[in-house]
Amino acid sequence: MNEFVEQKVALTWTEPKATYDVVIVGGGGHGLATAYYLATRHGITNVAVLERKYIGSGNSGRNTTVIRANYGIPEAVRFYQRSVELYATLEQETDRWIMHKEKGLLWLAHTEAAVRAERARAEINTKFGARTEYVGRKEIAEICPQLDLDGAGVWPILGGSYHPAGATARHDRVVWALAEGAMKRGVHVHQNTAVTGLVKENGRVVGVETTQGRIGAGVVVSAVGGHVTSLGNMAGLRLPIRTHPLQAYVTNHYEMNFDAIVASTSLLFYASQTARGEMLIGAEIDPQPSYSYASGDHFLQSCSFRAMTLLPFLRNLRVLRQWTGVCDMSPDYSPIMGKTEVDGFLITTGWGTWGFKAIPAGGEQMAQLIATGETPELIAPFSLGRFAADRTLADRGSAGTH
Ligand SMILES: Cc1cc2nc3c(=O)[nH]c(=O)nc-3n(C[C@H](O)[C@H](O)[C@H](O)COP(=O)(O)OP(=O)(O)OC[C@H]3O[C@@H](n4cnc5c(N)ncnc54)[C@H](O)[C@@H]3O)c2cc1C
Incomplete structure (x- = not known):
């Protein structure tokens, strides 16, 4: 983030607290959208987003900005269509110009x-x-x-x-709008704060070790893009990524x-x-x-x-x-969202080459899962458990990039 951006959007930086109800690792679109929807839809604001560099420095600030829902299986069409709809009103909702444009x-x-x-x-x-x-x-x-x-x-x-409905939106403006919307409601975003380890007690994740010290957490969400296998390792999980x-x-x-x-x-x-x-x-x-x-x-x-x-x-x-x-x-070119076998550790990953379009719906659904403890029906097909259960999704053709 530079001064120009900070003047344009109201981002207020604070010192990390000792503990938060929810700690989200990764200040990309998915981490910030989860925080934004936790705050706006569920009133959960004792939340920190920890970003090792600056927000949007990962794929959320590097993509080609295509938004679409024309996927190949019903589960994916429904999920991405929800995201297309949320994107269409995000500008109005956040009162920020994200340069959303329907192009076909x-x-x-x-x-x-x-x-x-x-x-x-x-x-x-x-x-x-x-x-x-x-x-x-x-x-x-x-x-x-x-x-x-x-x-x-x-x-x-x-x-x-x-x-x-195929559209584009300016990627970094999406990130800034979500960060601002979350921070305005009390969410903390800490940049230059890398997570280096997970703190576990009796098998449950109860916090994170960071370059700024230890932070306690009710729940930890991994939203670290291509670096997810490192976070998975910290939790003792081998992820199919x-x-x-x-x-x-x-x-x-x-x-x-x-x-x-x-x-x-x-x-x-x-x-x-x-x-x-x-x-x-x-x-x-x-x-x-x-x-x-x-x-x-x-x-x-x-x-x-x-x-x-x-x-x-x-x-x-x-x-x-x-x-x-x-x-x-991911092996089936579809996302992986939800709980893991490690208590207190959730993931949103497998966003591959297609996750920008999914930012609003991914965040909305992860927020609902955290708030209610129940996996929403819209993302149930995208659970990590599908690989062990041999229920992978047949949607590779929709990525268009393999
Ligand atoms: C060239 C390119 C083109 C693409 N085009 C499209 C497209 O047109 N449409 C589309 O839908 N998708 C597209 N994508 C995919 C899309 O950009 C990603 O799927 C999406 O941005 C993923 O968001 P994210 O929040 O999961 O990850 P990211 O945006 O990568 O955010 C993860 C964040 O976690 C941080 N992090 C990592 N490790 C740690 C740690 N230990 N501690 C703290 N923070 C950490 C990183 O610094 C990063 O900021 C494209 C991707 C690329 C690279």
């Missing part, structure tokens, strides 16, 4: 199998509340005239699905008429235009698990080549910035 999301199909997949996506989305329609080449050309429908003669576009880097980049400015968000699973890239006019492009995770934040030429070359196959105008643009985040990838 076009998911392209280049093969007969992909056409069938997009038709099925449209059906299942609409049935479970997230309107999506199958579109042909003519409609695709109207939605995004910059597309080369012939795919450079290599990847012709045969059809696609169109999800009108691998951490993979994910890179993205922006180009210099293009005329402001690229309105939709465009994605192609076959070509493993997606693109949208930022409010400044840059083309913002993302792709699949790096194949090698790692905690490295390094960005590389290989990614740029390979991703740009694929993107230019469909968007030839990109040839005339230059890469302006490139960056990387580290993603908590």
